[in-house]
Amino acid sequence: AELATYYARNLGKYRLPERRVVRYATLSPTSLAAQAAPSDAEIAAAYKAQAQKFAAAELRTIVQVVVGDQASANALAAKVRGGASIEQVARAAGLEPATVKDTQKAAFAGQSSPEIANAVFAAKTGDVVGPLRAPLGFVVAKVASVRTQAAKSLAEATPELKASLAPQKTTALLTEKRNAFDDALAKTSFEGLVTKNQLTAQTTPALTATGQNLDTPTAKSDPALTPILAAAFAASPGDQPQTVPLGQDGSFALVTLDKVLPAAPRPLAQIRDTVVRDFQLDRAQRAANDVAAKVVAAANGGTALPQALSATGLKLPPLQPVTGPRAALIGNPQRVPPPLALMFAMPAKTTKLLEAPDKSGWVIVHLDTITPGNAQGNAKVIAGTQSDIGNVVGREYVAQFGKAVQNAIGTTRNAKAIASLKAELLGLASADQP
Structure with a gap:
């Protein structure tokens, strides 16, 4: 009887917060890997669309420096043409050279200008080009190397094309799946969608909003469940299932609220010890x-x-x-x-x-005893006390002066004006306004 009385008197101590049981099924790039594998026809179409990328091409490595004025650019170009290293000459002038490796003419033109690209790609290995006018000054460039890239056949390009096409196809499939789920939610149950799409449904234990399982308090909450639980705790019993985004890769979960366990104390029998x-x-x-x-x-x-x-x-x-x-x-x-x-x-x-x-x-x-303090000889304490007293005395003098002025000239208080000013200073409507 004493134990039951103590338990009843301390129910709040043993009270559990609201918990919820959630059913969910996830779709991720991994789960769609087989469906997202590019077909031979898709690879061939991509190869045709990117024909220029896989065709034979001339690649050049270029070292260039941007100089603020033409005279300095002429001097720098002359030193490089005389045999000096373009990198050393540039750094000696306080400039930082930029190296563009294995670039094609079209790509280099996009980085600089068509005029500069024409001049650089007309030069031979080791030639110095410029100075040429650029948006931020004058460009001096040196052709470090020239090589020809052999064309890639469809078979040779296939691994690269697969690697680029698969993520694109996966993203499109995930978007398509989620849109289809959203359209079907109003007329299809959670179990129906799971079965139709051959998904694996999972059921959580009773969890708090932060993901804690109070039956196993030492277990850590799963961060992957955070968005799923947020949706479940925002739902009401009887709500239709919903799709919940899980990450930047397009992953999402189909989520439904299975059960709500209201906040309540644990039964005495469960926690008797x-x-x-x-x-x-x-x-x-x-x-x-x-x-x-x-x-x-x-x-x-x-x-x-x-x-x-x-x-x-x-x-x-x-x-x-x-x-x-x-x-x-x-x-x-x-x-x-x-x-x-x-x-x-x-x-x-x-x-x-x-x-x-x-x-x-x-x-x-x-x-037992109180020993009165003695600040004699303690300069720091004395200085601090003097400062504190000085502040108090100063305020007291101001108050006394104000009172003396009032007594000397006679004053009256306009309560309405004071209230109006106070309201104005506080950013409120004045006291005389309705």
């Missing part, structure tokens, strides 16, 4: 409080604290002396031990009771 432990700790805590309260009463009644403790007949920890300055509370109050903080709120020769951290017991605090 935990409640028994808590009940015993609570009873021990209350018993300790009774003993400590009697010690405090005896000490405040004139009994010496050691005798009051001895009178309990219990084996208690030895008394621990605690000393400290008030400055400790001001400097870093968060790190001051609670018994020390309590002492500065107590008169001398008094005893008080303080609950220990984590409800682990009770601390009896007896203030």
Whole structure:
């Protein structure tokens, strides 16, 4: 009976948040890999569309420098034509050369201009071209190498084409599937869509909104379920299934809310051992409080604290002396031990009771002596105190001066005008406005 009463009195302590059971099935690029494999016809069509890419081509590696004015560009080009390294000459002038490797003429023209590309691709290996006018100055370029890329047959280009076509086809299939699911949701059940599309449905355990399974508290939540749970906790019982995007690759999940477990305390039968432990700790805590309260009463009644403790007949920890300055509370109050903080709120020769951290017991605090502070010789404390007093005195002088002026000339208060000004300063309508 005592255990049941304790449990009923502390239901909030054992209350579980709302949990939900969710059914879902996912579609990802992996699940569509077989369907997304490019066919021979698709590969052939892509090869034909990209014929220029796979045709034989002249490739050039070009080192170029952009110079701000023509005179400097002429000087730089002359040094390079004289045999100096274009990279060294450019860096000596505070410029950074750019190397364009294995580029075709059309691509280089897009990066620079048709005029510059024509000049560079008309030159031979080792030739210096320019200076040529560019949008940001003048270009000096050197042809580092020239080579011919052999044409690729359809068979040779197939691996590259497959690698580029498969992601495109996968994205298109995922979009098509999701659109089809969205169209069918109003008239087809979750199970019907799963069966028709040969998907694998999964059911979560009862989870919180953050993905925790309270039946296995040591297990970590699965980040992959975050968007699925967000959709499930936004749904109401009876809502139709929905599709939920899962990532940038087009993956999505078909999600339906299976069950809602409202917030409620765990049944006593399930957590009896935990409640028994808590009940015993609570009873021990209350018993300790009774003993400590009697010690405090005896000490405040004139009994010496050691005798009051001895009178309990219990084996208690030895008394621990605690000393400290008030400055400790001001400097870093968060790190001051609670018994020390309590002492500065107590008169001398008094005893008080303080609950220990984590409800682990009770601390009896007896203030024996108070030693008045003495700042003599402590320049830092004196200077700080003077500053504090100066601020207070300054405000007091201002207040007294204002009062003296009022008394000398006589004043009246216009309550309506004051209210109007206050409202205006606060950004509100003036007091005389409706």
